[in-house]
Amino acid sequence: MSFKIARSEGILLAIIAAYCAAVAVINPAFLNIDTLFDLIRTSSRDLILVMGLLLIMLSGGIDISFMAMALVGSYCATWLMMKIGWQSAAVLIPCAMLISTIMGLCNACLVSWLKLPAFIITLGTMNLFHGLMATLVGTRTFGGGILPPSFSAFGSATLFEIEGEYGAVGLTVSIIPVIIVVVLTWFIIYKTMLGRGIVAIGNDENSAIRLGFKPLYLRLFAYGYIGALAGLAGSIYICQVNAVYPDKMIGEELMVVAGAVIGGTSISGGKGKIFGAILGVIIIYLLKSTLIFLGLSASWNNFFVGIILVLSLSFTAWQEKVRNDRHLLFKVESR
Amino acid sequence: MEEYAATQLRAEPHKGDPQGLPLMVEAIDITKTFGDFKALDNINLMFKGGEIHCLAGENGSGKSTLVKVISGIYTPDKGTIVVNGRNYSSITPVQSMHEGIQVIYQDLSLFEHMSVAENIAIGKLRETNQRLVNWPQIYEIAAEQLSRIGVNLDLRQELREASISTKQLTAICRALAMDAKVLFMDEPTTALTSREVDRLLAVMSELKKSGLAIIFISHKLDEVFRISDVVTVFRDGRKIGDFPSRDLNQRRLSYYMTGREISYPKYQRTSPDEPSFIELKDLCKKGMYENISLKLRKGDITGCIGLLGSGRTELALSLFGLNRPDSGQILIDGKEVSISSPTTAMDHGIALLPEDRAVQGLFLERSIAVNTTAAVIKQLCSSILGFFDFKKERSAAVDSIKRLKIKTTSEDKLSGELSGGNQQKVVLAKWLLTKPRLFIMDNPTVGIDIGSKSEIYEIAQQLAHQGMAILLLSDELEELTSNCNRIAVFYHGRIIKLLEEDELKDPHTAVFINAAIASGDIAKAQAAAKAARAGAAVQTSAAKEGK
Ligand SMILES: Nc1ncnc2c1ncn2[C@@H]1O[C@H](COP(=O)(O)OP(=O)(O)OP(=O)(O)O)[C@@H](O)[C@H]1O
Ligand SMILES: [Mg+2]
Numbered sequence: 001m002s003f004k005i006a007r008s009e010g011i012l013l014a015i016i017a018a019y020c021a022a023v024a025v026i027n028p029a030f031l032n033i034d035t036l037f038d039l040i041r042t043s044s045r046d047l048i049l050v051m052g053l054l055l056i057m058l059s060g061g062i063d064i065s066f067m068a069m070a071l072v073g074s075y076c077a078t079w080l081m082m083k084i085g086w087q088s089a090a091v092l093i094p095c096a097m098l099i100s101t102i103m104g105l106c107n108a109c110l111v112s113w114l115k116l117p118a119f120i121i122t123l124g125t126m127n128l129f130h131g132l133m134a135t136l137v138g139t140r141t142f143g144g145g146i147l148p149p150s151f152s153a154f155g156s157a158t159l160f161e162i163e164g165e166y167g168a169v170g171l172t173v174s175i176i177p178v179i180i181v182v183v184l185t186w187f188i189i190y191k192t193m194l195g196r197g198i199v200a201i202g203n204d205e206n207s208a209i210r211l212g213f214k215p216l217y218l219r220l221f222a223y224g225y226i227g228a229l230a231g232l233a234g235s236i237y238i239c240q241v242n243a244v245y246p247d248k249m250i251g252e253e254l255m256v257v258a259g260a261v262i263g264g265t266s267i268s269g270g271k272g273k274i275f276g277a278i279l280g281v282i283i284i285y286l287l288k289s290t291l292i293f294l295g296l297s298a299s300w301n302n303f304f305v306g307i308i309l310v311l312s313l314s315f316t317a318w319q320e321k322v323r324n325d326r327h328l329l330f331k332v333e334s335r
Numbered sequence: 336m337e338e339y340a341a342t343q344l345r346a347e348p349h350k351g352d353p354q355g356l357p358l359m360v361e362a363i364d365i366t367k368t369f370g371d372f373k374a375l376d377n378i379n380l381m382f383k384g385g386e387i388h389c390l391a392g393e394n395g396s397g398k399s400t401l402v403k404v405i406s407g408i409y410t411p412d413k414g415t416i417v418v419n420g421r422n423y424s425s426i427t428p429v430q431s432m433h434e435g436i437q438v439i440y441q442d443l444s445l446f447e448h449m450s451v452a453e454n455i456a457i458g459k460l461r462e463t464n465q466r467l468v469n470w471p472q473i474y475e476i477a478a479e480q481l482s483r484i485g486v487n488l489d490l491r492q493e494l495r496e497a498s499i500s501t502k503q504l505t506a507i508c509r510a511l512a513m514d515a516k517v518l519f520m521d522e523p524t525t526a527l528t529s530r531e532v533d534r535l536l537a538v539m540s541e542l543k544k545s546g547l548a549i550i551f552i553s554h555k556l557d558e559v560f561r562i563s564d565v566v567t568v569f570r571d572g573r574k575i576g577d578f579p580s581r582d583l584n585q586r587r588l589s590y591y592m593t594g595r596e597i598s599y600p601k602y603q604r605t606s607p608d609e610p611s612f613i614e615l616k617d618l619c620k621k622g623m624y625e626n627i628s629l630k631l632r633k634g635d636i637t638g639c640i641g642l643l644g645s646g647r648t649e650l651a652l653s654l655f656g657l658n659r660p661d662s663g664q665i666l667i668d669g670k671e672v673s674i675s676s677p678t679t680a681m682d683h684g685i686a687l688l689p690e691d692r693a694v695q696g697l698f699l700e701r702s703i704a705v706n707t708t709a710a711v712i713k714q715l716c717s718s719i720l721g722f723f724d725f726k727k728e729r730s731a732a733v734d735s736i737k738r739l740k741i742k743t744t745s746e747d748k749l750s751g752e753l754s755g756g757n758q759q760k761v762v763l764a765k766w767l768l769t770k771p772r773l774f775i776m777d778n779p780t781v782g783i784d785i786g787s788k789s790e791i792y793e794i795a796q797q798l799a800h801q802g803m804a805i806l807l808l809s810d811e812l813e814e815l816t817s818n819c820n821r822i823a824v825f826y827h828g829r830i831i832k833l834l835e836e837d838e839l840k841d842p843h844t845a846v847f848i849n850a851a852i853a854s855g856d857i858a859k860a861q862a863a864a865k866a867a868r869a870g871a872a873v874q875t876s877a878a879k880e881g882k
Contacts, residue, residue: 191468193460200446200457207444210408211458212429271448323496 008264008315012279016286027293033162034169035289041240043285044174045070046256047278048233051185052226053260054277058189059222060202060269061111061118065103065126066226067253070234071246072133073100073227077235078147078244079137087148089239097231103129104227108219130250142244155239174236181229186274188225198222202269258305259284262312283308356383359517359548360405360436365414367397367404369752372744374400375411376572382517382548387539389559389580390552392569392592393784394756395742398552399441401569402519406438407431418517432462435516439523441755443506445494452477452490454505459512480508483545484538500531507538517548522755524553525782526690528643529810536562554756554784556585568592593786599817600789602796604836606634613773613804615654618663623649624828627663631773633802636795638815640808641825641852647808648690651775654806655687656680681710684772688763688779690808697762699751703743704732706750707764735764740790756783763791767798774798775806780814792818812845824848826855843867 024031049066056063077096081087107125111118144152158170189195197218200208205215238244263280265272287304291297360382367375375397382388390398403409405416407428416423418434426434445454455477460468477490481504488501497505503523510518520539524532539549539562553559559566560580568575568591575591589597611630618627624646631637639647652658654665656674664671667683674680680687698706708728732746739760743753750761759782766774776795780788795818799805809815815822816839824832832851834844846867850860 193465193468196453196457196468197461199449203446203448204444207446210428210440210444211461212432213461266448270446 009273009276009279011315012263012276012283016279016283019283019286019290023290023293027295030290030293037169037171039282039285039289040175040178041172042289043281044172044178045233045237045240046252046259046281046285047178048181048229048236049226049256050259050263050277050281051181051274052229053256054265054272054274055185055189055195055198055222056118056226057260057265057267057269058202058272059198059218060205061219061222062257062267063104063107063122063223063226064119064253064257065107065122065129066230066256067249067251068126068129069100069103069227069230070237071249072103072129073097073231074234074238075133075244075246076137077231078142078238081148082142082146087150089148089150089154089235092151092239093232093235096235097228100231100234101224101227104223104225104230105220107227108216108223111223112216112219126250126253134246139246141246144242147238147242147244151239152242155236155242172240174240177232177236181232182274182278189274194218194221199270202271204270255284255305256281258309262308264312264316266316356385357546358382359384359418361417362401362405363415363417365401365404365411365416367400367409367411370744373572375404378414378574380567380574380577382550384516384546384548385543386564387543387549387551387562389563389566390550390569391556391559391566391588393742393786394760394782395754396569396592396784397572398569399521399754400572402438402521402550402552405431406436406519432513435514436519437510437513437515437517438519439503439506439510439521441521441525443502445502445506445509447493447495449494450490451488451492451494451497451501451505454494455480455508455512458509459514462513476512477508480511483511484508484541486534486538499526500528500534503527503531503535504538511542515547517550518542519550519552521552522554522782523551524555524558530642532558554782556588556785559588560585570594589785592784595786597785597789599813600793600796602636602792602799602818602820604634604636604820605800606632606802609633612668614664614666616664616666618650618653618660618665620649620653620658620660622828623658624825627830629823629830629833631804631806633772633804634799635821636799636805636807636819638807638809638819638822639825640810640812640815640822640848644827645825645852646828647823647825648777651687651777651806651808654680654773654775655685657687681769681771685775686710686766686769686771686773687775688766688777690777690781697750697758699749699758701750702747703736703741703750703753703761704728704746706761707732707735707768710765711768731768735761735768738794739764740787756787759783760787760791767794771803773804773806775808777808778810779807780809780811788814812848816845822848824851826852831855832857832860843871 020030049070052066053063073096074092076099077092080095081091103125107122110121110125114121154173157173159173159175161168161170189199197208197213198221200211200213201215201218209215234249237249259280260272260277261267261280262283263273263276263278265277284305287308288301291300358381362378362380365375365378366373378397378401380401390401392398400409404411405426407426407430410425414424416426418426418431418436421434423430446457449457452474456473459476460473474490481488484504484507486504488504492501494502494505507518523535527535536558539551543549551559551563560583563580565577566580566583566588567577568588570592578591586596609632611632613631615627615629619625627646627650629637639651641647649658653660654674656676656679659675665674666672672679672683674683674685677687698709705728708731711731729746735741736743736746741753741760741764742757750758753761763779780791783791792814795805795807807815807818819839820836822834822839823830824834834848838844841864843864847860847864850863851857854860
């Protein structure tokens with residue numbers, strides 16, 4: 001597998017470069033190491049999540065309950081720790097990952113057994129998980145004062161610091177889990193039969209079954225994997241904001257889905273690239289963070305993301321059409 | 336056991352095989368029903384290594400069902416499958432794969448977003464239970480299998496960019512990589528051009544030499560005779576018999592398949608000789624066709640013949656609004672029209688039966704009734720209130736089933752449960768109901784059995800007698816010469832010759848056409864036809880002298 005930048009990723013990179021240049025012209029303060037470090041810090045949660053989502057979409061499915069899993073996993077883990085009294089971020093992460101993985105496995109079973117569209121099922125479980133948490137565990141907010149100090153210590157820790165214009169800025173440690181997850185996901189997709197099997201069922205489930213692949217196991221893995229990543233991402237997030245709210249994160253899942261789609265991941269399954277998905281998320285965070293530099297209010301964010309999403313979908317559709325025209329393939333629609 | 340021996344004697348006329356070929360798979364008393372319908376009725380069959388075994392029979396006679404039973408997709412109600420000396424009363428797909436049984440399905444079962452190499456190797460990697468993927472190994476496996484069948488493909492090409500022929504070879508290589516000993520090929524040649532068919536048949540005989548048992552299904556009888564050693568004939572789920580192919584000829588084989596003599600009706604135009612209602616003037620599309628001028632009258636069945644890339648399919652799509660011409664005019668009833676979409680084409684009374692079954696827009700999950708009437712929904716609404724009239728839908732569907740002899744238990748059966756050829760008939764029925772003025776048929780009888788073919792020809796000719804104009808694109812010369820009153824010969828995007836009614840009466844036009852589509856040289860083709868005529872004259876005179 002040689003590392004080659006495909007055309008669509010090249011286009012994304014060009015867009016990012018052009019956009020950065022434009023923002024820098026309007027507001028030179030943008031060109032600062034500060035901006036970059038901040039971007040990495042804030043986007044690390046979604047960069048982790050999009051890796052799980054990529055695997056799910058490669059399998060031909062979709063999961064929109066991952067933010068709910070991230071919230072429920074990290075919330076319940078925190079609550080448990082407060083109860084028991086072990087107070088360390090090092091316990092929080094595995095604990096949250098375990099809880100979210102269980103939720104992910106539930107999703108996999110439901111998707112395999114009910115044979116309904118994964119979108120509908122995960123829409124349901126998203127509310128189910130959240131509702132269960134609210135009724136069984138509670139809806140208390142854990143503020144910075146109550147949370148163990150190790151949370152915020154982890155959330156604000158840096159690998160190294162650079163003396164910038166506005167004081168010292170540092171690169172967040174959460175880049176390490178991000179890199180690990182990206183490499184792991186790459187390894188799973190390209191270097192294991194498990195990953196190839198997931199891609200195979202996303203391409204054509206029946207053909208994969210004929211070759212002896214077992215969709216149930218592959219789905220259990222894929223949905224479990226995004227569950228585990230959700231636990232990790234949720235934990236990183238609560239450490240970064242140093243507070244645990246019972247209703248945050250939920251509602252932000254579509255931005256991650258948009259990131260994956262902008263990055264060229266196919267909604268119908270079987271096709272998607274790691275680098276593309278990363279770029280997709282980066283673009284979204286870039287837009288979000290540059291609004292201030294452009295002097296626009298935060299409500300413009302959705303508008304911009306929407307535009308990019310529509311553009312990228314049109315681009316894919318157009319590419320598809322060009323390809324079909326070349327092969328003289330036409331869908332004959334009946335009236 | 337005794338009963339088994341008896342059926343064997345009855346069913347295996349070529350059992351005392353002097354060549355002593357090894358027995359690979361044996362099916363004993365296989366019965367398979369779908370509901371009350373018996374798709375296979377007590378089938379006994381043997382497949383031997385080093386032999387190409389052809390399954391022949393009409394659409395819906397159970398050929399594909401047998402393949403699916405042996406490969407484990409369907410469980411038989413009764414019977415035994417013996418593979419490598421082991422008896423299975425039912426076999427799972429995985430078991431069957433482990434026993435070396437491989438199937439090239441009609442849909443090929445490949446992964447569109449993977450490379451050719453990975454498509455070839457993935458089956459083997461899965462079968463050997465590998466955990467990790469070693470990409471150099473994948474390319475090695477793929478290259479090895481390709482060299483085995485003696486072809487070259489671009490291993491890194493993404494499969495969806497590849498041609499049908501490449502996909503087919505990929506599927507074969509995948510099967511070989513998984514150590515196939517018995518290879519089933521269910522209608523592998525339907526989507527191939529004649530040169531690609533040649534290549535495929537060459538690959539098949541190569542594999543046969545290496546000891547594989549190959550089971551081949553095709554409705555093109557000339558292919559059957561070119562390649563097969565044994566032919567088993569099916570009719571209505573029963574086996575009629577096994578015949579060494581050297582003892583058969585086309586007429587006998589089609590008699591065994593259908594139980595009657597098949598002859599193609601010859602079309603004679605009877606419509607009054609009024610001026611044409613559709614006229615193409617200097618139609619051009621860069622890289623596809625140029626300067627196409629053609630007049631179509633009511634009752635004309637105009638044949639179009641030419642190799643792949645000769646421009647005829649591209650022209651047909653243009654007439655149906657799917658491939659805008661760059662310049663030139665289309666006149667309907669003397670007025671220039673612009674056909675920008677299939678909807679406008681249908682408004683002008685033009686219908687198209689496209690070649691590729693996969694994109695024909697059959698809703699496999701819906702009933703036959705829904706599918707046959709899908710293009711005429713408006714006409715089925717009751718005139719006053721605009722409600723949908725289910726009774727009309729039903730009766731239209733029942734009529735179509737009768738008319739095209741679609742083999743089904745009822746009009747409510749799902750289209751996906753029909754045999755391949757019968758699905759094709761449903762599509763044909765759908766377009767016929769629109770009562771077009773011009774019906775463009777692109778290879779309408781691909782995958783249709785020889786009996787139904789002659790019925791479809793009869794229907795087409797009857798419609799032409801009633802005034803419909805038909806543009807018939809076909810690769811089968813016989814189909815064209817018996818149905819068409821004119822034939823346009825395409826070469827490199829041009830109509831190099833339009834043969835009119837009296838020219839078609841000459842028995843040596845076939846020679847002319849074959850030479851013309853291959854070389855594009857009219858003079859050469861005429862010379863070839865002349866030589867054939869002279870040769871025939873010499874023969875007849877010699878025969879006379881001999882007497
Ligand atoms: N899954 C199914 N459910 C119900 N009926 C079926 C199913 N599969 C096949 N049949 C019926 O069994 C019969 C045999 O079908 P089969 O596909 O074996 O025919 P075939 O000989 O392959 O025909 P063709 O030449 O058209 O491909 C058909 O009448 C078909 O309608
Ligand atoms: Mg069939």
